[in-house]
Amino acid sequence: MIQLHAFDNQRAQSDALAKAVGDALHASLTAQATASASSAGRATLAVSGGTSPRPFLQTLSAQPFDWAHIDVTLVDDRWVAETDPASNSRLAHETLLQNAAQGAAFLPLVDVTQSLEAHIAALNADARRRVPDVAVLGMGEDGHTASIFADSPEWDFAITTPERFVAVHPGAAPHARVSWSMSALKQVGHLFLLIAGPRKLDVLNAAAAAPQKNAISKLANDKGVRLDVYWCEN
Template sequence: MIHWRTFPTRDAQAHALANAVVAGIDEVLTIRRRALLAVSGGTSPKAFLAQLARLPVAWRDVDITLVDDRWLPAEHADSNARLVAETLLPGATGARWLPLVDTSTSAELQVRTLNSTWTHGVPQVCVLGMGEDGHTASLFADAPQWREAITTHDKFVLVQPRHAPYQRVSWSLAALAACDKLILQIQGPAKRAVLEAAQANEQDNAISRLIHLEGVKIDVFWSEE
């Protein structure tokens, strides 16, 4: 099930989304000692992450991780970890950063290590993005690992998209479905059409699979531009 919230501009969307995330974290911290927030990379979240960094949050009680990341050094321009380091972490004083990628080891070993040692549970607040092919996180339907990624009970999967650059580490479909609060940030009419089609009929892409899982609720923050 999805709930739409629409905004005329990306700035209005970013402001509302940042406040919604703060409210979600505050709610978690009324019943837990720590909250786990997962955010997305790419270009769309930049304004939201910058807004979030300026808001009052009990960051010392918050762990921050990514929905997915590319298998790149953290300083690489295309690393999602670099985006978070430049936009959110400078303002999130005291938060604990939990990266998904460690290029000092192999990608295969890193995913096995995450699955065997991760003790933080799934994110209570998770902010997703979506591509025009319907992928969310790095769950690409064209990847050889697609079936595993949408059926495994492991939290993390290694994905190599055929039509997008870089190998990626991603939360699995089951892990995303288990998150307490799922938020999807998208912009423009093309992505709205993709999401509406994914909602109308189950399709072989990640966002449609997620929407149609029993019990899953997604708050959609969509801006017209």
């Protein structure tokens, strides 16, 4: 199910999404504290890279959340060193892991000191890498979200595997990727989508109207998934 939240400008969009993410994280922490009186618990937030999320991530960094109990990770990342301009990890450090959010722990998705295949296996074996409580997705004009690209040889595996992490080699985009799988995304407790512009809204509406071979359509047409879409016109 899609719930659309529309805004006139990027500032209003970023402010509203930051509040919604904060409320979702607080709810997750409260639920964990109730379930385990001996521990305050932790919540995991996964964010996206690219240029569109930058203002939102900067807004989020200043929010007075309980960052000491929040683990920040990524929805996906390119298989490049953290110093590379294409690295989503680098973007997270430059934008989100600043100000109040410096108190959060960061769980990167990439370690180029080992092979991609070995690293994916290690991520899937790591009990700390649980499905995020809250995730903020982005979306390409081809309908991909995270790094689940329909033109990759891993498409069928990425949308069907019960494993949390997959390696993806997009056909029309540079760099191999590490991505949460479709099954993992469907298990996220609070799932948000941040997009802008009429073209992306058209892509989303078409993906929701009828099943298509793209990742956002897989989410939009799953009756067990609620996707809160934060969209602004420009």
